[in-house]
Amino acid sequence: MAVNLPPPDPATLLPVPGVDLGVAMAGVRKANRKDLLVMRLAPGTAVAGVFTQNRFCAAPVVLAKKHLKNEVQALVVNTGNANAGTGDEGMRRAMQVCDALASHLGCAPEEILPFSTGVIMEQLPAERIVAALPHALLHQDDWASAAEAIMTTDTVPKAYSRKVRLSRGTAVVTGIAKGAGMIKPDMATMLGFIATDAQVPSRALQALLERVAERSFNCVTVDGDTSTNDSLILAATGRGPTASGRRDLLKLEVAIGEVARSLAQAIVRDGEGATKFITVAVEHGRDEAECKRVAYAIAHSPLVKTAFFASDPNLGRILAAIGNSGVRGLDTGKVDLYIDTVRVAHQGGRDPAYREEQGVAAMKKPEFTVRAVLHRGKASSTVWTCDLSFDYVKINAEYRT
Amino acid sequence: MAVNLPPPDPATLLPVPGVDLGVAMAGVRKANRKDLLVMRLAPGTAVAGVFTQNRFCAAPVVLAKKHLKNEVQALVVNTGNANAGTGDEGMRRAMQVCDALASHLGCAPEEILPFSTGVIMEQLPAERIVAALPHALLHQDDWASAAEAIMTTDTVPKAYSRKVRLSRGTAVVTGIAKGAGMIKPDMATMLGFIATDAQVPSRALQALLERVAERSFNCVTVDGDTSTNDSLILAATGRGPTASGRRDLLKLEVAIGEVARSLAQAIVRDGEGATKFITVAVEHGRDEAECKRVAYAIAHSPLVKTAFFASDPNLGRILAAIGNSGVRGLDTGKVDLYIDTVRVAHQGGRDPAYREEQGVAAMKKPEFTVRAVLHRGKASSTVWTCDLSFDYVKINAEYRT
Numbered sequence: 093m094a095v096n097l098p099p100p101d102p103a104t105l106l107p108v109p110g111v112d113l114g115v116a117m118a119g120v121r122k123a124n125r126k127d128l129l130v131m132r133l134a135p136g137t138a139v140a141g142v143f144t145q146n147r148f149c150a151a152p153v154v155l156a157k158k159h160l161k162n163e164v165q166a167l168v169v170n171t172g173n174a175n176a177g178t179g180d181e182g183m184r185r186a187m188q189v190c191d192a193l194a195s196h197l198g199c200a201p202e203e204i205l206p207f208s209t210g211v212i213m214e215q216l217p218a219e220r221i222v223a224a225l226p227h228a229l230l231h232q233d234d235w236a237s238a239a240e241a242i243m244t245t246d247t248v249p250k251a252y253s254r255k256v257r258l259s260r261g262t263a264v265v266t267g268i269a270k271g272a273g274m275i276k277p278d279m280a281t282m283l284g285f286i287a288t289d290a291q292v293p294s295r296a297l298q299a300l301l302e303r304v305a306e307r308s309f310n311c312v313t314v315d316g317d318t319s320t321n322d323s324l325i326l327a328a329t330g331r332g333p334t335a336s337g338r339r340d341l342l343k344l345e346v347a348i349g350e351v352a353r354s355l356a357q358a359i360v361r362d363g364e365g366a367t368k369f370i371t372v373a374v375e376h377g378r379d380e381a382e383c384k385r386v387a388y389a390i391a392h393s394p395l396v397k398t399a400f401f402a403s404d405p406n407l408g409r410i411l412a413a414i415g416n417s418g419v420r421g422l423d424t425g426k427v428d429l430y431i432d433t434v435r436v437a438h439q440g441g442r443d444p445a446y447r448e449e450q451g452v453a454a455m456k457k458p459e460f461t462v463r464a465v466l467h468r469g470k471a472s473s474t475v476w477t478c479d480l481s482f483d484y485v486k487i488n489a490e491y492r493t
Numbered sequence: 494m495a496v497n498l499p500p501p502d503p504a505t506l507l508p509v510p511g512v513d514l515g516v517a518m519a520g521v522r523k524a525n526r527k528d529l530l531v532m533r534l535a536p537g538t539a540v541a542g543v544f545t546q547n548r549f550c551a552a553p554v555v556l557a558k559k560h561l562k563n564e565v566q567a568l569v570v571n572t573g574n575a576n577a578g579t580g581d582e583g584m585r586r587a588m589q590v591c592d593a594l595a596s597h598l599g600c601a602p603e604e605i606l607p608f609s610t611g612v613i614m615e616q617l618p619a620e621r622i623v624a625a626l627p628h629a630l631l632h633q634d635d636w637a638s639a640a641e642a643i644m645t646t647d648t649v650p651k652a653y654s655r656k657v658r659l660s661r662g663t664a665v666v667t668g669i670a671k672g673a674g675m676i677k678p679d680m681a682t683m684l685g686f687i688a689t690d691a692q693v694p695s696r697a698l699q700a701l702l703e704r705v706a707e708r709s710f711n712c713v714t715v716d717g718d719t720s721t722n723d724s725l726i727l728a729a730t731g732r733g734p735t736a737s738g739r740r741d742l743l744k745l746e747v748a749i750g751e752v753a754r755s756l757a758q759a760i761v762r763d764g765e766g767a768t769k770f771i772t773v774a775v776e777h778g779r780d781e782a783e784c785k786r787v788a789y790a791i792a793h794s795p796l797v798k799t800a801f802f803a804s805d806p807n808l809g810r811i812l813a814a815i816g817n818s819g820v821r822g823l824d825t826g827k828v829d830l831y832i833d834t835v836r837v838a839h840q841g842g843r844d845p846a847y848r849e850e851q852g853v854a855a856m857k858k859p860e861f862t863v864r865a866v867l868h869r870g871k872a873s874s875t876v877w878t879c880d881l882s883f884d885y886v887k888i889n890a891e892y893r894t
Contacts (some may be wrong), residue, residue, distance in 0.1 A: 148816030148825045148841070177812040179826075179842025212809020213843045315795045318817045320809075394716045394795065395889055402890035408613020408721075411578040415549030416719045424549045425580075440549070441580025442614045480795075482886050488796055488800075489803035 095369040095458050095478065097361040100251040102236040106264040108287040110134035110329025115233040115241040116344040118224035120217055121172030121210060126241035129219060130193065130228040137329045138291075139164040140298040141205070142305045144322035151186040151216075152206040154323055159190075165199040167325065169207040169283065170221050171242050171270070171456065176320035177213035179339030185218040192222040196229055209244055209270065209283050209321050212233035242283055244274045245487055250358040255289075255452075256347035257305040258340045261333030263290035265347045269324075269355035272314065272364045272487075284309060284324040284355055289332030290344055296335075300345050301326040311384075312476045313391050314363035315484070360476045365483030368400050371461040375472040382419045383473035386464060389417035390475075397480030405451025407436045414464055423468065430463040431455060454480075495649045495763040496859050496879065503637040506806065507654040507665040509688040511535035511730025512514040516634040516642040519625035522573030522611060523620055531594065531629040532568040538730045540565040540606070540693075541699040544704045545723035551577035552587040552617075553607040554722055560591075560607075560609050568726065570608040570684065571622050572671070577721035578614035586619040586633075586845040593623040597630055597667035608682050610645055610671060610722050640669040643684055646672045646888055653761040657691075659741045662734030664691035666748045670756035673715065673765045673888075685725040685756055690733030690745060691745055697736075702727040703748050709753035713877045714784075714792050715764035716885070718736035727751075760878045766884030769801050772862040776873040783820045784874035785875060787865060790818035791876075798881030804854025808837045815865055823871065831864040832856060 112132040120127045133139065140159050143153050168189055175182045186208070190201040197204075208216060217246055233241075239249035253266040264288045292300070305324055310356030317428040326348065333363050363371050372391050377383035391395055399406040407429065415424060429437035431454040452462050513533040536538065542561050544554050553576055576583045587609070591602040598605075609617060634642075658684045661781035668687030693701070706725055727749065729736075737746050758803040762770050762861050772776055773792050778784035791797055794814040799809040808830065816825060830838035832855040837847045 146813060146816040147813045147823050174809070177838065177842055179840065181613065182842065211719045211807070212813060213838065214809070215843075317794050317810075317813065319797050320813050320816060362582035393718050394885070395718050398886050403888065406612070408575070408578045408615070409718075411549045412547060412613060412718065412721045415547040415721060419548075422548050435616065437578065439580065441578055441583065442616075481599075482883055482888060484795070485799050485802065485881060485883050485886060488799035489805065 094149045094362040094365050095250045097248050097358055099248050100236055100239065102234055104247050104253060105235040105251050106253040106255065106266050107234070108264055108266050109289040110137060110328060110331035111287045111327065112237065113233045113238045114228035114231045115237045116224040116228040118220045120170050120220060122313040126237065128224050128228055129169040129241040130225065131236050133166060133327055134329045134331055137164065137327050138294040139295045140301040140326045142180050142301060142324050144319060146318050148320050149178060150174055150208060151178055152208045153323060154183065155190065156188050156205040156207060156323060156449065159202050159204060162203050164205055165197055165203040166193060167205045167207065167285065169242050172210040172243055172319050173208055173216050174210045174212045175208040176251060178215055178247065181215060184423045185216040188218045189221050190304050192225055193231055196225060205325065206322055207283055209242065212320060222397035229378055233451065235268060242270040244270060244272065244364050246270050247414050248362050250355050250362070252351045252354040254347040254351050256343050258335055258343060260336060263288055263332045263344065267351040267355050269359060271359045276336060279376045283396045286348060287327040288344065288348065288353055289328035289329050291332070291334040292328040292344065293359065296341060297326060297328050300341065302343065304349045304352045307349060308356040311474060312356045312360045314360060314478055324399065327493060358489070360478050363478035363483040364487045366478035367481050368479040369459045370477050372398055372475045372477060373461055373463045373472065375463065375465045376469055377466045377471045378469035379471045380473050383471050384475065385419060386414055386453065386466070387415045387473050387475040389413045390462060390464070391477035394480055400455065400479035401481045403452060403455040405431065405436065405448055405455055407451060410462060411437060422466065426467040428465040428467070431459050496767050496850055497793055498649050498759055498762040500649050501637055501640060501652040501769045504634055506636040506652050507652060507656065507667050508711050509730060510690040511538060511664055512688045512728065513671050513880045514634045514639045515629035515632045515637065516638045517625040517629040519571065519621045520821045521621060523745065525876060528636065529574045529625050530570040530639050530642040531626065531806060532565060532884040534565060534728055537733055538565065538728050539695040539698045541695070541702040543702060543725050544803055545720060547719050547721045548831045551575055551609060551722045552583035553609045554585065554724060556587050556591065557606040557608060557724060560603050560605060563604050564806050565606055566598055566604040567594060568606045568608065568686065569594050572643050572645050573611040574609055574615060574617050575611045575613045575722050575875045576609040579616055582616060587593065589619045590622050597626060606726065608684055608724055610643065613721060625829045630656060634666050636669060643671040645671060645673065646765055647671050647763050649763050649781050650697055651756050651763070653752045653755040655748040656851045657744050657750055659691065659734045659736055659744060663697050663735060664689055664733045664745065666752050668752040668756050670760060672760045673763050684722065687752055688728040688730065688733045689745065689749065690730050691729035692735040693729040695747065697742060698727060698729055701742065701749065704748045705746065705753045708750060709757040710818045712875060714789060715761060751774070756856035764879035766882040767879035768882050769880040771801055771878050771880070773876045773878060774862055774864045774873065776864065776866045777870055779870035781872045781874050784872050785876065786820060787815055787818045788874050788876040789868070791812045791863060791865070792878035795881055801856065801880035802882045804856040806837065806849060807857055808852060811863060812838060823867065827868040829866040829868070835862050
């Protein structure tokens with residue numbers, strides 16, 4: 093059901109020197125599916141991370157944030173169980189996984205970052221994960237397998253690569269992500285991992301990741317529900333060229349940003365029940381924050397999203413959503429609204445020249461842009477979202493069965 | 494599909510002396526259905542109103558707010574078209590309806606309050622309404638017919654009555670409302686009209702209505718979308734006993750509050766696609782505002798609402814919604830969660846004594862209560878909502894067809 097999202101071609105996914113991937117079937121929730129990923133990092137790798145703002149953050153998120161301060165040796169990721177809302181016992185079990193992996197690798201458990209995704213408020217079957225670790229460590233898997241091993245309700249694995257020429261050589265950037273529901277990332281999405289072989293100082297890496305997250309994962313929404321487990325990790329192994337100087341860092345940021353935006357958009361294209369991929373652009377606002385607020389008001393309205401699903405240009409719903417966005421002093425009499433290039437509303441009311449067939453034609457496409465022009469400033473913001481279909485309800489009504 | 498909501502028994506709906514009702518079929522959107530209501534008020538009637546906070550408020554809302562300052566002679570309500578997002582032409586057409594009714598009644602157009610509900614961003618067929626006015630004026634209809642004449646996607650008309658004994662006699666309170674989608678009232682719901690024959694000073698009436706709205710219509714949500722046309726009107730004709738003194742006013746407020754709460758809850762019971770009626774109670778918060786914020790975070794989460802639909806006690810989604818509510822300094826390790834009397838989470842994690850069969854049994858009922866206890870203060874707040882079903886998507890994907 094994913095919108096214009098072919099599965100990644102493994103041949104296009106570039107290995108990242110300094111990153112070893114291993115995948116296993118631990119049977120966390122279902123038998124015979126890849127559900128465990130171990131990502132080993134070469135010594136000296138710089139690691140940056142951004143995490144969910146949900147106050148009920150999961151046990152592994154609490155540990156990963158803490159362990160990020162140490163020299164990270166490996167990441168361990170399971171799907172099938174989020175280990176969130178699990179109290180002290182959840183912390184104990186997340187630590188049990190770190191302990192087991194650390195003893196295999198001969199490092200401290202505090203040098204392991206754990207990640208979990210799946211159902212909330214059920215205890216993690218840590219012993220099954222521990223039992224499957226040797227298999228993951230003995231195998232050398234590729235990024236396509238790694239992307240598969242972290243899927244939940246995703247229908248397509250998500251992985252992208254870029255090459256970027258720096259002053260001292262060419263670096264690679266490869267990333268994977270998962271997530272299809274409970275998607276309105278706040279800092280990051282539910283599990284994204286990006287690696288580069290470039291050498292980047294830790295502090296620069298963290299700042300770069302925060303800027304990238306702000307313009308990629310923090311600009312997508314499926315259902316407005318920020319997950320308990322959102323984590324985005326960026327690792328720079330330093331096995332490739334050094335990013336030296338502002339220009340190199342900027343080029344690297346562009347490449348990492350492209351991978352991150354492709355991953356973030358892939359999550360929306362594969363959003364639960366999605367049949368349309370919609371870009372919501374809000375322009376000529378006073379500042380970026382108010383533009384984003386209006387964009388999210390549109391992208392979160394269930395009435396707007398069901399109209400998208402039906403290809404029904406019931407566009408008054410978009411005006412109503414803009415009116416509800418809570419932007420102070422918004423003059424609705426100045427607002428223009430476009431679907432792709434068709435102006436449907438002018439100065440807050442229906443454009444007299446607009447004919448409904450135009451709206452239907454634009455909205456029938458699997459991808460289109462909703463553009464709201466506020467005419468009160470120079471700022472703009474863009475958010476990507478999907479429609480609300482029968483299948484969203486079906487998937488979430490039947491999620492655990 | 495409405496949840497425990499029988500149609501009103503006309504015999505239980507008390508006429509309000511001083512209020513004359515007339516209904517007609519104007520063919521605003523569909524032929525052969527009641528879609529026009531005229532409510533005439535006896536001279537000297539005090540009228541109070543609260544209106545939507547949506548900045549795209551509809552043309553009739555703009556006029557009704559303005560005309561409320563005058564001595565109101567009549568209300569005119571159409572369904573089928575909201576006259577919102579219609580610009581200057583929409584204002585002109587709303588005024589055209591006021592003009593026509595005023596000339597029949599021999600009053601000023603500024604003494605008429607116009608209301609519209611239905612599709613947004615299409616021009617009001619004012620000429621059809623004008624043509625149907627004489628029919629509405631020549632008929633003496635009852636409150637049950639009036640409730641029918643304002644329905645949109647409602648499946649059941651909504652009307653309630655109460656008697657209240659005041660110091661100088663018994664007064665009646667009767668109210669009607671409509672609304673099934675685009676329901677997250679902010680001040681009022683999409684069209685509620687309550688009348689009493691009690692005599693109440695205008696200023697007291699407005700204050701009373703604002704308090705009542707805050708605890709009734711402003712506590713319900715279907716889909717989180719605040720409409721462009723929300724209006725709640727309270728008329729006190731003074732044809733019955735005078736409400737003299739604090740005690741009488743308090744008793745009247747209780748009676749009006751009961752009618753308002755019944756109407757507000759009826760809107761949720763008949764929410765688009767609703768199969769469950771859910772009370773969300775948040776307790777022991779620091780103040781009412783934060784409790785309401787948490788309650789709405791639960792009541793608006795599409796993931797929580799689809800779990801309600803499926804009777805699936807996937808209760809981690811409720812914890813995640815609480816964590817997303819944006820309440821500062823919330824200690825999730827203190828939060829308890831109940832479904833009816835079953836404690837499902839204790840101190841932020843799954844209650845060890847909780848068995849899933851208990852959750853399923855509670856959630857299978859057509860009505861249940863979700864209770865979150867924050868353990869950080871003495872305030873509480875309650876919100877009423879419904880589930881998110883296939884039919885919500887169906888109704889909104891097909892609304893205009």
